[in-house]
Amino acid sequence: MSAANTITYREAMREAIREALRRDDRVFLMGEDVGAYGGCFAVSLGLLEEFGPERVRDTPLSEAAFVGAGIGAALGGMRPIVEIMTVNFSLLALDQILNNAATLLHMSGGQLNVPLVIRMTTGAGRQLAAQHSHSLEGWYAHIPGLRILAPATVEDARGMLWPALEDPDPVLIFEHGSLYGVSGQPGPGQVDITSAALRRSGKDVTLIAYGGTTGKALAAADVLSAEGTEADVVDLRVLRPLDDATIMESVGRTHRAVIVDEGWRSGGLSAEIGIRIAEQAFYQLDAPIQRVCTAEVPIPYARHLEEAALPQVPSIVAAAREAVAS
Amino acid sequence: MTALRQVAPDMDPAALPRDADIRDALELDSLDFLTYVQTLSESGGCRIEEDDYPAFATIAGGADFLAAHARA
Amino acid sequence: MNERAEFVMPSLGADMESGTVAEWLVKPGDRIRRGDVVAVIDTDKAMIEVESFHTGTVESLLVGTGRRVPVGTALAVITGAPPAAEPVSPEAVSPEAVPASPEKRAARPRRLPSAPGAPHAPAPVASPLVRHLAEQRGVDIARLRGTGPQGRVTRADVEHAEPAPEARVSPLARGLAARLGVDLAGVHGTGRGGAIRAQDVREAAERGAGPPPPEAVEEAARPPAEPAGARAVPGADQERRREAMRQAIARAMARSKREIPHYYLSTTVDLTRALAWLRERNHDLPVSRRLLPAALLLKAAARAAAEVPRLNGFWVDDAFVPGEAVHLGVAISLRGGGLIAPALHDAARLELEDLMAALKDLVARARAGRLRGAEMTEATITVTNLGDQGVEAVHGVIYPPQVALVGFGKIVDRPWAVDGLLGVRPLVTCTLAADHRATDGYTGGRFLGILGRLLDRPETL
Numbered sequence: 002m003s004a005a006n007t008i009t010y011r012e013a014m015r016e017a018i019r020e021a022l023r024r025d026d027r028v029f030l031m032g033e034d035v036g037a038y039g040g041c042f043a044v045s046l047g048l049l050e051e052f053g054p055e056r057v058r059d060t061p062l063s064e065a066a067f068v069g070a071g072i073g074a075a076l077g078g079m080r081p082i083v084e085i086m087t088v089n090f091s092l093l094a095l096d097q098i099l100n101n102a103a104t105l106l107h108m109s110g111g112q113l114n115v116p117l118v119i120r121m122t123t124g125a126g127r128q129l130a131a132q133h134s135h136s137l138e139g140w141y142a143h144i145p146g147l148r149i150l151a152p153a154t155v156e157d158a159r160g161m162l163w164p165a166l167e168d169p170d171p172v173l174i175f176e177h178g179s180l181y182g183v184s185g186q187p188g189p190g191q192v193d194i195t196s197a198a199l200r201r202s203g204k205d206v207t208l209i210a211y212g213g214t215t216g217k218a219l220a221a222a223d224v225l226s227a228e229g230t231e232a233d234v235v236d237l238r239v240l241r242p243l244d245d246a247t248i249m250e251s252v253g254r255t256h257r258a259v260i261v262d263e264g265w266r267s268g269g270l271s272a273e274i275g276i277r278i279a280e281q282a283f284y285q286l287d288a289p290i291q292r293v294c295t296a297e298v299p300i301p302y303a304r305h306l307e308e309a310a311l312p313q314v315p316s317i318v319a320a321a322r323e324a325v326a327s
Numbered sequence: 328m329t330a331l332r333q334v335a336p337d338m339d340p341a342a343l344p345r346d347a348d349i350r351d352a353l354e355l356d357s358l359d360f361l362t363y364v365q366t367l368s369e370s371g372g373c374r375i376e377e378d379d380y381p382a383f384a385t386i387a388g389g390a391d392f393l394a395a396h397a398r399a
Numbered sequence: 400m401n402e403r404a405e406f407v408m409p410s411l412g413a414d415m416e417s418g419t420v421a422e423w424l425v426k427p428g429d430r431i432r433r434g435d436v437v438a439v440i441d442t443d444k445a446m447i448e449v450e451s452f453h454t455g456t457v458e459s460l461l462v463g464t465g466r467r468v469p470v471g472t473a474l475a476v477i478t479g480a481p482p483a484a485e486p487v488s489p490e491a492v493s494p495e496a497v498p499a500s501p502e503k504r505a506a507r508p509r510r511l512p513s514a515p516g517a518p519h520a521p522a523p524v525a526s527p528l529v530r531h532l533a534e535q536r537g538v539d540i541a542r543l544r545g546t547g548p549q550g551r552v553t554r555a556d557v558e559h560a561e562p563a564p565e566a567r568v569s570p571l572a573r574g575l576a577a578r579l580g581v582d583l584a585g586v587h588g589t590g591r592g593g594a595i596r597a598q599d600v601r602e603a604a605e606r607g608a609g610p611p612p613p614e615a616v617e618e619a620a621r622p623p624a625e626p627a628g629a630r631a632v633p634g635a636d637q638e639r640r641r642e643a644m645r646q647a648i649a650r651a652m653a654r655s656k657r658e659i660p661h662y663y664l665s666t667t668v669d670l671t672r673a674l675a676w677l678r679e680r681n682h683d684l685p686v687s688r689r690l691l692p693a694a695l696l697l698k699a700a701a702r703a704a705a706e707v708p709r710l711n712g713f714w715v716d717d718a719f720v721p722g723e724a725v726h727l728g729v730a731i732s733l734r735g736g737g738l739i740a741p742a743l744h745d746a747a748r749l750e751l752e753d754l755m756a757a758l759k760d761l762v763a764r765a766r767a768g769r770l771r772g773a774e775m776t777e778a779t780i781t782v783t784n785l786g787d788q789g790v791e792a793v794h795g796v797i798y799p800p801q802v803a804l805v806g807f808g809k810i811v812d813r814p815w816a817v818d819g820l821l822g823v824r825p826l827v828t829c830t831l832a833a834d835h836r837a838t839d840g841y842t843g844g845r846f847l848g849i850l851g852r853l854l855d856r857p858e859t860l
Contacts, residue, residue, distance in 0.1 A: 256571050256597065287571040287597045288590065327591035337734050354734065356787040357691050358762055365686040377681055377689070 010152075011181040013159035014044050014120075018082060020190070021166055022052050025080060028166060031058035031067055032084030041086050042122060042181055068094035068119065072101050075117040080166050085121040087129075088137045088175065102171040103146030114169040118162065124177040124213045124263055125311055131299035134307075136263040138175040138212070139270035142241040148172045149240040150194055153215035155185030157238060160192035168194070175240075177213030177263075197244040199251065203231030206321050207251040209274060210261040211237035214312055218261050221317035230325055240270060248274065249282045256287035257324040261312050266294035288327050291320040330366035331386075334359040345387040367393065402479035404453040408462075410470045411442050411449075411775040413799045414651030418442050419467045420474060429457045431477065436771070438474065443643030444739055446768040447775055455479040533557045567594035578745055579604040579757055580771070601756045605687070644737040655799050659714075660835040663794050666847045668854050669817070670810055670825045676857040692810060693784055694755040696827070698860045699853040700805045701725045701746035704780050707846040709838050710803040710831075711779045719802065719837045724748070728778030728798065729758065731765045740798055741770050742778035751860060786810060792828040802834035803843075805850075827854075 008016070021028045030045060036059040039046030049057040060067040064085055071083040085091045091098070098119070105113045125134035142149045148168060152158045158176070165172040172194070200215065201222050210218035215236045222232040233251045237243065252258050258278055262271035271292045278290055296310040331340035335353040343352055350360055364383055368375045373396045375383075383389040408418050422439040425431055436448045437457075458476040462468055529552055533540045543560055545552035568576075568583055572595045576583050579600065586603045588595035673695055681689040704711040704725045712721040727746035731739050743749070743757050764770055780801055785793045786809040793806035808828040815824035829850055833843045853860060 256569075284570045284574050287569040288594075323591075327594060335734065356732075357693060358759065361686065361689070361691060362759070368686045375686060377678060 006186050007184045008155060008159075008187055009181065010155050010158045010176075010183045010185070011042065011044055013155045013185075013187050014162070014176065014181075015046065015048070016187065017159050017162035018045065018048060019051070021080075021082065021162055022048070022056055024163070025166070027078065027080040028082065029056040029058060029074075029079065030082045030084065031060050031071065033060055033062055033067075033086055035059060035084050040084065042176075042178065044120075044176075044181070045084070064090055064093035065097055068097040069101070071117050071119070072097060072105075072115055075102075075115045075171075076105070076113060081117055082162070082166070083117065083119045085119060087133050087178075088121050088123040089132050089135055091119075091121055091137070098141070098147070098171070098173075099144055103144050106146065106170060115171050116166070116169050117171045118165045118174065119171070120162075120174045120176060122178045123175045124179060125295070125300045125307060126179040126213070128302060128304055128307060129178075130302040134178075134300035136213075136295065138173075138240055139262070139264040139273075141173050141175075142243075142270055142273070144241075146170065147241060148194065150174045151212035151238060151240055152176065153180070153210075153212050153236050153238065155183065156188035157192055159187040160190055161194055163191055164194045175212060179213050180216075183216070194239060195244065197238050197247040198236045199233060199247065200236045201232065201234040203233050203255070205230045205232065205255055206257040206259060206324050207233040207235060207248075207255045208259050208261060208317065208321065209235045209237065209248060209251075211240060212263070214261040214263050217312060217314050218317055220314045221321065224314065224318045225321055228322075230321065232321060237274075243274065243277065245277055245281060248278065249285075252278055252282045253285045256285055257321075258286070259291040259293065259317065259320045259324055261293045261317055263295050263312060265297050266292060267297060269294065288324045291324045293317050293320045330363050330370070333366060334362050340386070343386060345390075346385050348384050349386060350384060402455075403458070404455065404477045404479060405473040406437065406451060406453070406475040406477055408440070408468050408470050408472045408474055409449055409772055409776075411440065411447050411772055412444070412647075412651070413654065414444075414647045415442050415470060416650075417467055417469045420462055420464050421446055422464055423460060424448075425457050425460075425475075427457050427459050431455065431457060440772075442775075443640065443647050444737065445765070445770055445775075447770050447772050449772040451477065453477045453479065529554050529557055533560075567592055569594060569596050571597045572600045575600045575753060576603075578749060579753065579760070580744070601753060604753075604756045604760050641736055644733075648738060651798065652796050655796050659797050659799060659802075661797060661832050662835045662840055662843065663830065663832050664840065664843045664847055665792060665794075665828055665830040666851055667826050667828050668851045669815060670827055670854060673854050673857040674810075674825055688752065690751055690755050693786075693807075694751055694758060695854065695857055695860060696784060696807050697727060697729065697743070697746065697758065697782055698749070698751055698754055699850050700780075700782050700807075701727045701743075701749075702853055702860065703846050703850040704803075704805075705747040706849050707842060709842055710833060710846055712802060712837075713779070713800040714802050714834055714837050715800055717836075722779030724779070726777045726779045728781030728801070729761060730781060730783035731762055733766060739765050739770070740778060740781050740783075741765055741774040744774075744777070780805065782807070786827070792830055794830055795832045797832055797834055802837040803846075804832045806830040806832070 018030055022030070030048065034041055035045045036049040036054060036057045045057060068083055068085070071081040074081045085094065102115045102117055105115055123138055124136050138149060138151060141147055148170065150161050150165060150172060152161050152174065161174060165174060201219060203222065208218040208222060218234050222234050225232050233255055235248060235251050260271040260274050262269055264270050266272070271294050275290045275292065293312040293316050295312065298310060301307050301310055331349065331353065334355060338353045340353065343349065349355060355363065364375055364380060367383070367389065371393045373393060379392060382392040411418070419441040420438055421441040424439065425437045431437055431451050431454065433452060433454045434450050437451045438449050440447050440449050455477040458478045460475045462472065462474045530540060532554060540552055543552050543556050546556055566583065567588065567590065569590070573583070575597050576586070581600050581603050583595060586595050586599050589599055590596045674692065677690055677692060677695060708721050709719065711725055712719060724745045725747040726742040726744050728740040728742050731741070733739060741761055743754065743761060746754060749757060778801065780803050781798050782805045783793055783795050784807045786807055789809050791808040791811060793808060795804040795806045797804045806829070810825050810827045812823050813826050814821050815826060817824070829847055831843050831847055
């Protein structure tokens with residue numbers, strides 16, 4: 002890999018937005034501080050200058066208002082990209098997302114598609130405390146009518162946006178805040194938004210992760226490999242609808258599953274994946290399913306407490322060891 | 328010798344020349360041969376790779392290999 | 400309640416006309432369950448452990464050991480009395496006070512090994528009521544020391560006993576044990592809390608016989624040249640057995656050639672990918688877990704048979720009867736001459752590692768003369784692999800009433816054109832002999848085509 006080809010996750014996302022704005026004049030970006038300030042995580046830096054205030058729009062601090070406006074624009078034939086600063090704040094727009102975006106196609110008897118893309122930051126690890134750090138994508142993955150994406154690699158950050166805009170129905174993209182500075186190759190520019198990906202192959206245990214935990218799972222697989230345990234690492238990529246086939250194929254080979262989820266354990270995405278494995282691959286299991294999730298507390302501010310609350314490489318390694326031993 | 332008797336109980340391996348091909352002389356098939364190598368690997372406490380199998384075609388070759396590798 | 404059934408000399412293969420009871424494993428009065436091994440039958444080809452089709456009590460044995468009788472002859476009478484239906488007699492309420500009547504004692508179930516690895520301790524004596532109580536409380540009576548007369552287990556013993564911990568068996572291990580015929584009671588679990596995992600079952604299957612049956616104990620004193628668990632055939636007997644087996648093979652093969660219009664197909668398969676994959680896979684494994692090319696060939700044959708079901712089954716009464724699953728007959732040459740083709744059950748669904756373990760177990764038991772009846776009669780298609788002898792192709796004779804036989808020759812390095820270039824590649828000649836009454840060459844060709852494609856994608860096997 003030559004350094005010349007690598008870009009950061011942030012640059013990949015910006016490049017994806019730039020490409021979309023160029024390809025289709027129905028596409029526009031709006032959200033808090035996406036224009037003059039260049040985005041709270043600097044994703045849209047320079048786009049206002051390049052595309053002008055019509056297409057890169059700063060909004061008032063009202064998530065309900067600008068998400069609702071985005072839905073209206075989508076119904077009116079536009080292809081809006083709405084940026085919400087963090088998933089915690091998206092709750093202010095939950096009524097719009099659930100009661101309108103996800104529901105209108107159903108309630109109109111199939112007449113009204115909502116071709117809207119909402120991007121937001123998720124996850125902890127940057128000492129932003131309990132109102133900016135949670136991983137609530139599992140809640141959105143609960144809602145029929147939405148497609149939920151979690152790009153974990155630079156390639157996915159670069160390639161998921163355009164197919165998401167082409168989807169006639171609402172798509173939510175969750176960008177883990179710890180990934181923006183990660184470098185990698187952007188790939189050919191488009192990827193599928195339907196399947197999970199096997200990021201590493203091993204025969205002894207399956208580590209299932211997504212978004213911010215994919216890198217940790219891969220690092221854990223390195224540690225395990227040094228001990229002689231070879232792990233499959235499944236990056237879910239799409240949290241709704243889940244790609245059951247890839248998960249079951251892997252568990253069918255390794256017979257052991259460890260689910261890594263930065264969300265909380267109770268009623269979360271890890272619970273959903275665990276029960277699907279039990280439903281579909283029960284007779285393939287050779288050990289109880291293990292989960293590595295965030296401690297059931299609001300994310301702490303203090304660095305050592307925050308680190309202790311989150312899934313980390315050692316806790317993933319420990320869970321995998323337990324799966325292999327039990 | 329015990330390993331050979333296990334796979335070819337009807338033969339007397341002690342009567343074999345040390346450099347005879349045991350697969351021919353004792354009519355071993357590939358499964359018998361694998362069992363033979365497995366027994367030696369486990370009782371000798373010594374790792375035997377697939378690449379090393381040819382050494383075990385004769386009693387002398389196997390003995391030399393084990394002498395050179397056992398707990399080295 | 401008094402339903403009577405006969406246990407008859409079974410037909411353990413198309414070539415079997417008569418057999419000899421070599422050994423009874425039950426005696427009058429013993430309770431048996433369907434599937435329990437009740438006798439060892441000498442078919443001339445092998446000693447086969449034969450299972451009962453009935454549940455009940457052995458009333459009488461009609462044929463003594465050593466007598467040769469035709470297939471179908473009644474050997475024993477079994478009266479149907481399912482154990483659970485036994486009434487609780489009033490005196491049983493305080494069993495410690497009442498000496499057991501002889502019938503009652505004889506009626507205790509004697510647990511027989513239905514699979515390798517079964518523990519063989521005789522069950523302790525206890526009244527039906529005490530047994531019932533033990534079952535209710537989850538107490539394993541075999542683990543109790545009876546304090547009653549003659550060591551009988553009393554009600555108090557059960558009441559004071561700790562319930563047996565629930566066996567912890569992973570779902571995968573449980574399924575595997577069923578497929579490999581391993582009795583979980585004899586498997587040592589290495590997981591947390593003694594949980595039995597797939598690897599434990601594989602190891603148990605590979606150990607094969609597990610603890611020796613009591614009748615084999617005296618044989619343990621024999622010189623170490625005897626393989627463990629082998630039923631040594633006395634020297635004088637060996638010649639007779641060899642001759643009898645020759646006769647049996649002669650009958651089956653003559654019938655095959657007389658009745659079955661064979662057609663033969665053959666194809667050459669490039670094993671470069673298969674062998675490279677195998678080598679990579681075996682690289683880091685201990686010898687005991689390595690796979691032989693034969694395992695790949697057998698698995699591919701089983702999968703291909705599953706995809707072409709018209710080759711997998713029997714020709715009976717002028718019609719084809721499909722096999723319920725692919726029970727792959729594996730032709731095993733016996734040391735000292737002779738041939739036997741017992742079945743690897745449900746081979747298409749066995750994982751490679753399990754298939755390898757099952758194959759080792761089957762060959763070991765075939766050579767030690769410890770096959771079971773089901774393995775002798777249920778093969779739905781047979782594979783013969785003469786590669787070890789150095790021949791390049793085998794055009795086989797179908798084992799009736801099966802309708803196909805798959806042959807593999809030696810893997811040889813030969814010049815072979817790939818993408819317009821000549822290279823040296825490891826090749827194997829795969830052949831199919833099939834019954835033209837059941838299928839035509841087109842079906843057979845499809846089978847070999849699928850077989851070749853599977854062998855080219857070893858990672859999918």
